[in-house]
Amino acid sequence: MKLASWRLIHELLDMCDVALEIVDIRDPLATRSRKLEAIAKRKGVPVIIVLNKADLVPLRVSEAWKKYFETRERIKAVYISARERLGTRVLRRTIKEVVEGKSPITVGVFGIPKVGKSTLINTLKGRHSASTSPYPGTPGYTRKSQLFKIGGNMYLIDTPGLVPPDRGDIESVIRSRPIDKLENPAATALELIKKVLKYNPYAFLQAYGIESKDPNEIIAELAKKRGWVYKKDGEPILHEAAKAIIRDYLDGKIVFYITPQRLEESRSDSA
Numbered sequence: 593m594k595l596a597s598w599r600l601i602h603e604l605l606d607m608c609d610v611a612l613e614i615v616d617i618r619d620p621l622a623t624r625s626r627k628l629e630a631i632a633k634r635k636g637v638p639v640i641i642v643l644n645k646a647d648l649v650p651l652r653v654s655e656a657w658k659k660y661f662e663t664r665e666r667i668k669a670v671y672i673s674a675r676e677r678l679g680t681r682v683l684r685r686t687i688k689e690v691v692e693g694k695s696p697i698t699v700g701v702f703g704i705p706k707v708g709k710s711t712l713i714n715t716l717k718g719r720h721s722a723s724t725s726p727y728p729g730t731p732g733y734t735r736k737s738q739l740f741k742i743g744g745n746m747y748l749i750d751t752p753g754l755v756p757p758d759r760g761d762i763e764s765v766i767r768s769r770p771i772d773k774l775e776n777p778a779a780t781a782l783e784l785i786k787k788v789l790k791y792n793p794y795a796f797l798q799a800y801g802i803e804s805k806d807p808n809e810i811i812a813e814l815a816k817k818r819g820w821v822y823k824k825d826g827e828p829i830l831h832e833a834a835k836a837i838i839r840d841y842l843d844g845k846i847v848f849y850i851t852p853q854r855l856e857e858s859r860s861d862s863a
């Protein structure tokens with residue numbers, strides 16, 4: 593399924609008038625796909641950046657990211673919480689603006705794993721979900737796609753475009769495969785903890801009551817707190833704690849977010 597997914601992305605993009613690129617608002621730049629954006633551009637499909645999980649960050653951070661995309665990158669952006677059903681009216685309005693009067697409008701939903709594509713699709717389908725119609729003549733994978741009317745003259749393709757993450761950031765590592773299939777969960781968690789601490793030094797105190805700021809200690813302490821120790825010698829089972837931390841991070845239980853301001857500061861620090 594993973595292997596064929598760029599093919600599916602192409603097929604889906606060919607069907608839609610506008611592409612919603614769902615990103616995680618806690619770290620939008622690491623959860624976007626520049627490759628998807630480039631393909632959409634080549635095909636002439638406008639992209640709206642949908643900053644999802646806005647319930648996990650302060651409002652000013654949501655506003656700052658919207659502004660960042662719209663002024664720095666000239667891409668339309670909206671922030672929403674698919675889970676809390678917030679911001680969907682603005683999203684609908686923005687879709688209409690972007691397609692400039694075209695009607696009917698077919699909308700595709702794209703994004704890397706775990707950004708909330710399915711949640712958004714369900715939210716948009718919501719009470720309109722009775723009015724479905726099979727998509728005519730679609731090839732391959734998307735044969736079973738359906739179009740859902742989502743208000744106005746807008747139709748949503750219900751197959752999410754699962755985009756492989758761009759390589760580089762730790763986000764691509766933790767989202768590329770199920771947590772239980774990670775090759776080295778402890779090393780991955782170490783890198784993740786460092787990233788989180790850089791932006792929120794109290795994250796693990798808040799999440800677990802662990803005072804330490806040392807990534808190795810944080811993993812070991814969590815293992816002990818949860819009773820994940822080897823019977824033989826009482827040593828902490830590090831990979832269990834590491835996986836729990838990665839899971840809690842993805843679930844939003846660890847308070848973390850990046851702001852555009854902080855990003856620019858850290859860029860100029862390292863320059």
Ligand SMILES: Nc1nc2c(ncn2[C@@H]2O[C@H](COP(=O)(O)OP(=O)(O)OP(=O)(O)O)[C@@H](O)[C@H]2O)c(=O)[nH]1
Pocket residue numbers: 644645646647648672673674675676703704705706707708709710711712752754843844
């Ligand atoms: N806090 C918060 N969590 C959300 C929101 N939307 C989705 N989630 C959570 O994020 C996780 C992933 O959501 P999904 O909708 O399954 O994401 P997806 O992009 O379809 O994931 P894949 O199908 O694996 O690519 C789930 O635990 C959701 O409950 C949101 O607006 N706020």
Ligand SMILES: [Mg+2]
Pocket residue numbers: 709710711752
């Ligand atoms: Mg999904």
